[in-house]
Amino acid sequence: MPVADYGVWKAKPVSYTYQTKKDDPVSPHLSLIFTDGRPGQARAAINIKSGDHSDSRLVYWLSRPFENPIVHKLEKLDSGFHLLKGTDEQRLGGVALDYIRGNLFQTQTGRLLPHDIPGEDNDILDVLRPLLDQAISNEATIYVYGSHFNDGKGIHNVHMNQGSPRRWERDNGIYQDGGFILQFKDHWEAVFIGFASQAVHTKDNPPRAGNPIPQNSYKTWADFLDPEVRDEQRMLDELASTPVIINQALVNPLGPDNQPESKRETVSLINRTEQAVDLTGWKVRNKVGQFEELPSGATLLAKESKVFEIPHCPLSNQGGLITLLNAEGLKVHGVSYTKAQTKQEGGVVSFNL
Structure with missing residues (x-):
């Protein structure tokens, strides 16, 4: 069944911690601490490595500036968590995110990134940390999408929630993708995170909406964005798909x-x-x-x-x-x-x- 308690949380980012390869080589997370004006603080648990051992890389899209009509609805929201699951906003043109149907970014701009490796600008921590530092120092407003924790103190599933294979298939659905959008004083930015093994195309309608199509031998983000493919072949592949x-x-x-x-x-x-x-x-x-x-x-x-x-x-x-x-x-x-x-x-x- 699709992910539970899906919604968006409007808040102010305060700080963050993260797990390196040494801290947790299996299922590391970045914990983003935020406040929405209510007593206490909440946490967004952001995956920084896939649990799929066949390919543990993430897919990362940065939209800067982010120019999408969804921002007109977001800025009108009050601070706090807003449940979207089962509402009229979980549809095309609504507040809910859908990486495939929402035209949130150009897919070919994505990057396949590992969790934590030596070097600069070559893993997910290298790209997330400067962005979050900027958001915190500039007191940006953040809109975090995902599933509400049962205890109400945070949010998880802050990533693409469709097109997943095998044991993760049960969470597939449409208009329920995670991610976060940042509202600065003079512009918007957005970060979208997927898993390399997720499908590029998914089913629109029940039954099994959000599952990969075709059912077998479907194209994954790893196929679509493979950095090992030569530039000439990459262009041919891109022309074939678009x-x-x-x-x-x-x-x-x-x-x-x-x-x-x-x-x-x-x-x-x-x-x-x-x-x-x-x-x-x-x-x-x-x-x-x-x-x-x-x-x-x-x-x-x-x-x-x-x-x-x-x-x-x-x-x-x-x-x-x-x-x-x-x-x-x-x-x-x-x-x-x-x-x-x-x-x-x-x-x-x-x-x-």
């Missing part, structure tokens, strides 16, 4: 909404490959799950860019998500945009890819 990307969107066209004389919202797609890509059956999805199926027979020639109208997939001027799905329903690419990016009527939103 042959088409969303590079622009007209979110706020000139004229009033839903009027015949007004221009329609559009997305611009680019074929990154040297071959034509048949888009028959492909769909564009917005932040509330509405779809626009691309025209039957639509094709992008090699390196071609084309603009598509999406009248059945309205894009919110309050910030949103745009996701491109292939004919099998798998995510090919996804982007997000904020309310601030849509202020100019008729202006095109461009995405840094």
Whole structure:
């Protein structure tokens, strides 16, 4: 069954301790101490090594600056823990995190990192410690996602909670991923942590939502981000998984909404490959799950860019998500945009890819 007591905790980070390879070579954690204005302090237990002995590396994504419409909802929360499990926020476009469906980061920017090895900037402690030091010294606000401790004094499962194999499969689910988001005075940053053995694609619907797809021989983050792969092969692999990307969107066209004389919202797609890509059956999805199926027979020639109208997939001027799905329903690419990016009527939103 999915993880229990999933939610987000708004607080101020105070300090942290961590276990080195010498302290705990099997299941080490970083303990982040925080306060939410109530008496006492709480702890976030953050995994810094996978329990999967076949590959104990973590996957680390840093989004800096973090520009996603979820921040508009987060900053309105009161300090303290907010249960999301079973609420209307545990869905596409809600407060809950989903690494695959939420367009929180570009997957190819992830790093596979071990727990604790000699050298600089080459393990998970090397990247987490400076970030947390900065957050504490700048009195940033932190939003920690995961499962509430039974005693109410902390939070764990601060990592991806889907696509897991074998004995961890029981915890798989969608819109229940952990991680933490930092709100500084002038910008936001976000850290997302997964396990190397977790799947890149997972099931959308019951039964077994959040389980790897396909069921056997699925691609893991270790496969997708393997640092041993040569640059040329890495580019070929990336083009195979993401042959088409969303590079622009007209979110706020000139004229009033839903009027015949007004221009329609559009997305611009680019074929990154040297071959034509048949888009028959492909769909564009917005932040509330509405779809626009691309025209039957639509094709992008090699390196071609084309603009598509999406009248059945309205894009919110309050910030949103745009996701491109292939004919099998798998995510090919996804982007997000904020309310601030849509202020100019008729202006095109461009995405840094």
